[in-house]
Structures are given as structure tokens and as C-alpha cells.
Amino acid sequence: MKELLEIRWHGRGGQGAKTAALLFADAALASGKYVQAFPEYGPERMGAPVTAFNRISSKPILLHSGVLNPDVVIVLDPTLMEGVDVTEGLPQDGAIIVNTNKTPADIRKELKVPGSMKVYSVDASLISKETIGREIPNTPMLGAFIKATGVLDFKEMIEDTRHKLEKKFKSKPEVIEGNLKAIERAYNEVKS
Amino acid sequence: MAKSNILARTGNEAMAEAMRQINPDVVAAYPITPATEIVQIFAGYVADGLVDTEFVPVESEHSAMSACIGASAAGGRAMTGTSSQGLALMAEMLYVASGLRLPIVLADVNRALSSPINIHCDHSDTMMVKEAGWIQIFSENAQEAYDNMVQAIKIAETAKVPVIVTTDGFIISHGMERIEILDDSVVKSFVGPYKPENYLLNFDKIITVGALDLPDYYFEHRRQAAEAMRTAGAIIMDVASGYQKISGRSYGLLEKYKLDDADCAIVAMGSTAGTAKVAIDNLRAKGLKVGLLKPRVFRPFPKSEISDALKNIKAIAVMDRSDSMNGQEGPVCLEVKAALYDKSLNKPVLDYIYGLGGREIRLDEIENIYNDLFEAIKGKSKDKITYLGVRE
Numbered sequence: 215m216k217e218l219l220e221i222r223w224h225g226r227g228g229q230g231a232k233t234a235a236l237l238f239a240d241a242a243l244a245s246g247k248y249v250q251a252f253p254e255y256g257p258e259r260m261g262a263p264v265t266a267f268n269r270i271s272s273k274p275i276l277l278h279s280g281v282l283n284p285d286v287v288i289v290l291d292p293t294l295m296e297g298v299d300v301t302e303g304l305p306q307d308g309a310i311i312v313n314t315n316k317t318p319a320d321i322r323k324e325l326k327v328p329g330s331m332k333v334y335s336v337d338a339s340l341i342s343k344e345t346i347g348r349e350i351p352n353t354p355m356l357g358a359f360i361k362a363t364g365v366l367d368f369k370e371m372i373e374d375t376r377h378k379l380e381k382k383f384k385s386k387p388e389v390i391e392g393n394l395k396a397i398e399r400a401y402n403e404v405k406s
Numbered sequence: 407m408a409k410s411n412i413l414a415r416t417g418n419e420a421m422a423e424a425m426r427q428i429n430p431d432v433v434a435a436y437p438i439t440p441a442t443e444i445v446q447i448f449a450g451y452v453a454d455g456l457v458d459t460e461f462v463p464v465e466s467e468h469s470a471m472s473a474c475i476g477a478s479a480a481g482g483r484a485m486t487g488t489s490s491q492g493l494a495l496m497a498e499m500l501y502v503a504s505g506l507r508l509p510i511v512l513a514d515v516n517r518a519l520s521s522p523i524n525i526h527c528d529h530s531d532t533m534m535v536k537e538a539g540w541i542q543i544f545s546e547n548a549q550e551a552y553d554n555m556v557q558a559i560k561i562a563e564t565a566k567v568p569v570i571v572t573t574d575g576f577i578i579s580h581g582m583e584r585i586e587i588l589d590d591s592v593v594k595s596f597v598g599p600y601k602p603e604n605y606l607l608n609f610d611k612i613i614t615v616g617a618l619d620l621p622d623y624y625f626e627h628r629r630q631a632a633e634a635m636r637t638a639g640a641i642i643m644d645v646a647s648g649y650q651k652i653s654g655r656s657y658g659l660l661e662k663y664k665l666d667d668a669d670c671a672i673v674a675m676g677s678t679a680g681t682a683k684v685a686i687d688n689l690r691a692k693g694l695k696v697g698l699l700k701p702r703v704f705r706p707f708p709k710s711e712i713s714d715a716l717k718n719i720k721a722i723a724v725m726d727r728s729d730s731m732n733g734q735e736g737p738v739c740l741e742v743k744a745a746l747y748d749k750s751l752n753k754p755v756l757d758y759i760y761g762l763g764g765r766e767i768r769l770d771e772i773e774n775i776y777n778d779l780f781e782a783i784k785g786k787s788k789d790k791i792t793y794l795g796v797r798e
Contacts (some may be wrong), residue, residue, distance in 0.1 A: 236414075238721040239582050249416070252581035255526070276549070276578055277684050279678035279768050291642075 221268040225290035234352035235266035237265040313338040354400035417578035422447035424555035427593035431482030434462035434473030441489035441515035442454035467492035468721035471499035478508035481605030504539030509562035526764020527575035542705040659708035668697030674725040685772040754782040760794035
């Protein structure tokens with residue numbers, strides 16, 4: 215892993231891009247990393263394009279400016295790609311992970327990204343509907359992200375998430391199992 | 407450090423956590439972006455019975471500070487949180503609190519002032535009340551926000567001077583970071599019980615608070631308040647030294663980063679200081695001797711410490727995240743220049759007004775400031791005021 219890994223999440227207001235960034239920061243923290251998670255605050259409307267960011271490092275993070283050149287971009291809503299330049303600032307060796315039922319090759323063509331960039335796809339919307347019962351792509355995207363980048367130990371992350379969900383949803387064991395299953399399926403089903 | 411004490415928290419959550427551990431008698435507050443969460447989370451602690459605090463949901467910030475003044479004068483430990491227009495509306499009562507020497511602690515999330523209306527970070531709000539007789543402590547990150555809040559209550563009660571602790575709006579208030587917190591019992595014993603010398607509910611020693619003070623005594627009382635601010639620096643250092651013992655984290659009136667052998671230095675407060683440290687590391691890797699001076703305490707202004715720290719620097723840039731609209735430099739730059747004048751230090755001091763209304767401040771912009779400073783050493787653009795990144 216790079217000394218400082220920067221991540222940009224693209225979603226729509228209400229889809230949980232900020233929550234995904236916060237969840238990821240929490241998971242990375244549990245594995246002993248230094249973390250930052252912050253959203254970009256524009257007009258807060260349901261459905262409007264929003265971004266959120268993570269920094270993760272094994273050393274304290276002093277930087278408090280915005281993320282301009284993310285190493286990884288995660289797109290929670292594929293319809294965003296029509297109006298938002300999701301690859302903006304992505305370096306030549308960057309990676310992009312898209313929630314879609316299309317193949318990575320289709321996405322690569324659609325976004326016109328060079329061969330040096332890595333493209334991953336996973337149908338996180340379908341996975342969340344089948345496991346959690348609602349369309350919440352942000353949770354499974356965590357699993358896809360970890361598979362694609364290898365920045366966290368998957369088993370460790372699953373155990374930590376289980377522990378946190380158990381605290382939060384004591385009376386709803388089905389929520390816990392659904393979320394864990396969603397992360398696990400996305401981890402296994404993400405394509406490159 | 408036990409794993410359970412290492413948390414991922416936003417600046418607002420960190421400040422609310424400190425307030426929970428302090429467990430004040432009264433919190434009176436009115437919501438305002440981006441500070442709302444602090445008192446919202448705290449109200450949750452009250453509802454869940456985690457604190458013994460009387461929470462007063464007032465109808466305005468003026469009332470929030472008024473209620474804190476009443477609670478504090480009565481003998482209670484009082485705290486609040488606000489931002490921007492909220493602090494502006496409190497301004498009248500801020501002067502009352504400091505004049506009455508009431509040790510209230512206020513968490514302010516720095517946000518631009520209207521107009522035009524804007525919810526994002528700059529330091530205009532607390533700069534507006536820099537003459538209000540409140541100690542002002544700036545936080546670079548969520549960790550410092552937590553640490554400063556815990557220290558603030560002890561500083562306020564020892565100095566009998568109210569304290570504002572700030573964070574940068576959204577950048578820190580809503581940014582989640584790794585922080586280390588202390589155990590509840592450690593904070594409890596560090597802040598100790600509040601034992602006011604004189605208070606309204608002490609029926610063995612009846613006092614009057616807020617009496618009319620005419621030309622015969624007003625001046626003496628203001629002089630005492632000024633002296634309390636002047637001597638607060640030593641109290642802040644004492645509290646920091648005690649805090650270092652329980653936390654391992656050391657604080658002073660200011661922080662120096664790679665400053666001692668530097669040719670050029672930036673003076674910056676708040677979250678930008680962190681970004682400047684990264685710029686310094688980048689430039690040092692290229693062999694450039696650059697450093698940072700971060701005033702942590704803006705009130706009382708650490709005048710002699712600042713001029714001492716800058717005495718061997720060849721050129722200085724002050725980054726002001728507000729404009730005094732006074733036809734001259736921003737507030738921090740003016741005071742740094744005054745500090746240097748007193749030590750007869752005549753060197754280029756450039757002022758950079760930046761980040762108003764949340765305008766992004768990038769790493770390369772800070773690196774460019776250092777380039778300007780090396781030019782200034784050669785005699786170019788001395789005493790210049792630059793509006794960084796503005797379109798004009």
C-alpha cells in the first residue's frame with residue numbers, strides 16, 4: 215500500500231456516500247491505520263451528485279486540503295457517469311470501482327480510460343436488494359473495494375463490522391447477517 | 407493506549423465527547439450549522455442519562471449565552487457551542503460574561519459571517535470577538551479539539567476568564583479522524599469539581615452580580631479583567647503541563663514545526679497548519695529550510711513567544727483566514743508585526759488573506775507562499791498583502 219491512500223466516493227444525496235466513507239474510515243481505524251473521512255458539502259438535496267473522501271495511512275495524516283488526485287474512485291450510482299467526470303484527477307495507475315451490472319470492459323469503453331488504469335465492476339445494488347432487502351449499495355461496495363485494493367485484511371474487517379453491527383442492531387439480527395452477507399458477496403463477485 | 411480509547415470521530419463528535427466527560431451543570435444552546443451537532447449529540451447524552459447536565463434549549467444564541475451567564479453566576483459549570491451568526495448574536499453577552507469573570511466554555515466552529523450568506527469555514531466569527539475578553543484557543547484537528555476542550559474548562563475556572571475553543575467549519579467539524587480519548591475517570595479527576603469563590607446561590611455570602619459600575623470603579627474592574635487576560639498565558643501553560651502528564655500530548659501557547667533553523671516561515675492557525683506541515687516536509691526534501699509557527703492560543707496573544715520564535719527567520723508569511731476590512735493587513739498579521747516591532751525585528755512580513763467562505767487552500771498554494779518568501783529575502787514584494795486564490 216502507498217504511504218497515503220486517497221479515495222473519492224461518488225453518489226447521489228441520500229445514497230450513503232458519506233456513510234460509506236465514514237464506515238470505511240472506522241474499519242481502517244480498527245486495523246490500526248490513521249484515517250480521514252470527509253464529505254464535500256454542496257447544496258444538500260436528495261438525488262444531487264455528491265462526493266465524499268477518505269485518506270488512509272500508517273502514519274498520522276496532517277493534510278487538511280481536499281483530495282485532488284485520488285488513488286481509487288468508487289461510483290455508487292452508475293447513472294452519475296453521464297453527467298459527472300468520475301475519473302477527474304485519477305492518476306494513470308489509478309483504479310475505479312463501479313456499482314453496475316455491466317462488465318469492466320463496457321465501463322472502460324464508456325469512460326474512455328487508458329489501459330494503465332484498473333477498472334472493476336460489481337452489481338452492489340442487486341446484492342444489497344438480495345441480502346439486505348433494500349437498495350443500499352454502499353455496504354457491499356466496501357467488500358468490493360477491499361478485494362480490489364487489498365488495503366485491509368478482509369477477515370479482520372468482517373469481524374470488526376460484525377462487532378459494530380451487533381452493538382447497533384441488538385434486536386435485529388437479520389440486519390447484521392444481511393449486511394455481512396452483502397459485503398462478502400461483493401468481495402467475491404467484483405470483476406476486473 | 408487501550409484500543410477502546412482510539413476512535414474515529416469528527417471534530418464535532420470529539421468536542422461533544424469532551425463535554426460528556428466534563429459533565430457540566432448547564433448547557434444552553436441554539437443550533438447553527440456547522441456547530442449544531444456538538445450540542446445535538448450532547449442533548450442525546452442528557453436524554454440518555456449519561457450526564458447530569460440541565461440542558462436549556464433556548465430561542466436564540468443571545469439567550470444561550472444569557473442562560474450560561476445566569477448559570478455560571480449562580481455557581482454552576484456552564485458550556486455552550488455555536489458558530490458564525492450565532493456568535494455574532496451572542497457578542498453583547500460575551501462581553502458581559504468576561505466582565506463578570508464567569509468561566510464559561512464555548513465551542514465555536516469557525517464559519518464565515520454574512521453577508522453574502524455562507525456556511526463554510528473562515529475565522530471571521532471569532533476574530534469579530536477578539537476584543538471580547540475571552541481566551542481563544544484554535545484547534546488544528548479533531549484530536550486538538552478534544553484536548554483543548556478538556557483543558558479549557560480548567561483554564562477558565564483557574565483564570566476566571568471564559569474560553570472559546572475553535573475548530574475549522576466542516577474541514578474539522580465534519581471531518582472524521584483518528585483520535586485518542588482519555589478515560590472518563592481521568593478527565594473527571596483532571597477537571598475536578600467546580601468550586602467558585604463567590605456565587606449567587608451561596609446564601610452564607612450574599613453578593614450582587616452585574617451592578618452599575620460608574621466612573622468611580624468601572625476602570626479598576628476593566629483593569630483587573632485585562633490583567634486576568636495578561637496572566638492567563640501562565641495558567642494555560644500550567645494546565646497544559648498537567649494535561650501532558652495524563653495524556654502524553656504536549657501543548658503550549660504556540661507550536662513550532664521545523665522552525666528553529668528555518669530561513670522562511672509561515673504563521674497559520676487551525677487546520678491549515680497541518681497542510682502547511684506537509685508543504686514543509688515536501689520543500690525540506692528539496693533542501694529548502696522552511697518552517698511553521700502555529701499560534702494555538704490567539705487570546706491572550708503570545709506576543710513575546712511569537713517574536714522569540716521568529717527572531718532568526720529571514721522572511722515571514724502570515725496566513726489570515728479572515729479580513730479585518732480595515733484597509734490594511736488581516737488581524738493575525740497586524741499582531742505578528744506589532745510583536746516583531748517590539749523586539750526591533752525588521753524583516754519582510756507578507757500577509758495572505760485566504761480561504762474566506764471555505765475557499766479551498768491547496769498544498770501547492772502553500773508551497774508557493776514559501777517561494778514568495780525566498781523572493782522577499784532578495785528584497786522583492788516586501789510587505790505585500792495577497793488575496794490568495796481569489797478571482798479579480
